[in-house]
Amino acid sequence: MSEKVHCLIIGSGPAGYTAAIYAARAGMKPVLYQGIQPGGQLTITTEVENYPGYPEGIQGPEMMVDFENQAKKMGTDIRYGLATKVDFTGPVHKVQVDEKDWIEADTVIISTGASAKWLNIESEQRLNGYGVSACAVCDGFFFRGKEVAIVGAGDTACEEAVYLSKLASNVHMIVRKGEDGMRASKVMQDRVKNTPNITIYWDSETDEVLGDTKVEAVRIKNIKTGALQQIPVSAFFVAIGHKPNSDIFKEFIDMDEAGYIKTIPGSSKTNVPGVFAAGDVQDKIYRQAVTAAGSGCMAALDAERYLTEQGLA
Numbered sequence: 001m002s003e004k005v006h007c008l009i010i011g012s013g014p015a016g017y018t019a020a021i022y023a024a025r026a027g028m029k030p031v032l033y034q035g036i037q038p039g040g041q042l043t044i045t046t047e048v049e050n051y052p053g054y055p056e057g058i059q060g061p062e063m064m065v066d067f068e069n070q071a072k073k074m075g076t077d078i079r080y081g082l083a084t085k086v087d088f089t090g091p092v093h094k095v096q097v098d099e100k101d102w103i104e105a106d107t108v109i110i111s112t113g114a115s116a117k118w119l120n121i122e123s124e125q126r127l128n129g130y131g132v133s134a135c136a137v138c139d140g141f142f143f144r145g146k147e148v149a150i151v152g153a154g155d156t157a158c159e160e161a162v163y164l165s166k167l168a169s170n171v172h173m174i175v176r177k178g179e180d181g182m183r184a185s186k187v188m189q190d191r192v193k194n195t196p197n198i199t200i201y202w203d204s205e206t207d208e209v210l211g212d213t214k215v216e217a218v219r220i221k222n223i224k225t226g227a228l229q230q231i232p233v234s235a236f237f238v239a240i241g242h243k244p245n246s247d248i249f250k251e252f253i254d255m256d257e258a259g260y261i262k263t264i265p266g267s268s269k270t271n272v273p274g275v276f277a278a279g280d281v282q283d284k285i286y287r288q289a290v291t292a293a294g295s296g297c298m299a300a301l302d303a304e305r306y307l308t309e310q311g312l313a
């Protein structure tokens with residue numbers, strides 16, 4: 001016989017742990033599966049300065065241990081394991097863990113996050129957290145008054161370049177395509193082009209991020225001519241997109257073309273009654289720990305109401 005729970009939370013980032021705190025305090029006895037990255041994306045960063053409640057800032061991994069401890073203290077059953085398959089056809093939702101056991105749940109909260117896409121060059125991985133970042137809003141502040149580089153050509157890259165231009169002395173934007181091949185909307189392209197301290201390098205790719213212990217420069221290569229150019233910078237931002245961790249839900253849950261889960265505006269409800277989504281897996285706009293935590297709270301409250309309405313509480 002498979003295990004049956006009131007509330008199953010998939011994912012252990014700020015969204016999942018916040019949902020767990022609220023669900024546990026509401027008496028829903030939540031079970032939370034952590035996935036392969038217990039603590040989520042913040043465990044791969046260093047200083048977090050913008051999460052309220054930590055006036056001196058805090059290391060990302062340490063903050064996520066605080067989240068975990070709080071969820072545990074409230075009574076969440078936290079387990080190491082990966083959701084590998086789901087079946088959301090019936091009123092009781094089925095989730096398979098580690099390709100073995102099936103768990104039945106009255107409510108499921110999906111908080112599996114999104115992963116930043118990387119260029120996958122060695123120096124980018126080695127200097128990740130030491131000047132290399134996939135989040136301008138998170139880390140731009142640390143490079144106030146400095147020269148920074150950003151790679152990407154979509155709307156998000158343009159937005160982040162403009163955001164950085166207000167903090168950094170100069171923003172060097174590396175774009176693979178030529179001027180007529182940029183993916184971003186015309187409005188965003190114009191905004192970038194009209195910002196005096198953004199320099200765009202067309203037809204260029206990143207050859208190497210340079211620096212022993214922190215970013216000191218980026219070497220770019222002109223794709224057309226093969227010419228190499230070294231630009232001294234203190235930070236290197238990668239803005240080439242994110243991939244929501246939503247593949248296993250595809251058959252049942254409505255998503256946009258990029259795989260972000262669609263929720264009913266103003267709620268965490270998905271198209272399947274009793275299944276809710278929170279955090280970066282359903283948010284391609286804000287992607288911050290505090291917004292993920294906020295939507296985790298919404299998901300737990302929505303799940304609690306669902307259980308009451310269905311007479312399952």
Ligand SMILES: Cc1cc2nc3c(=O)[nH]c(=O)nc-3n(C[C@H](O)[C@H](O)[C@H](O)COP(=O)(O)OP(=O)(O)OC[C@H]3O[C@@H](n4cnc5c(N)ncnc54)[C@H](O)[C@@H]3O)c2cc1C
Nearest residue numbers: 011012013015035037040041083113138279280287288289
């Ligand atoms: C380098 C970096 C620095 C950042 N700095 C900041 C910052 O300073 N301030 C800020 O506010 N935000 C920052 N962010 C953004 C922030 O980390 C995210 O917005 C936030 O973590 C999203 O939370 P989440 O709970 O939605 O998902 P995530 O934190 O991505 O967590 C997803 C969780 O789901 C689990 N999971 C995935 N698939 C499965 C599965 N199949 N089964 C079980 N579990 C699964 C993973 O193991 C993980 O625990 C940063 C991000 C990065 C990458």
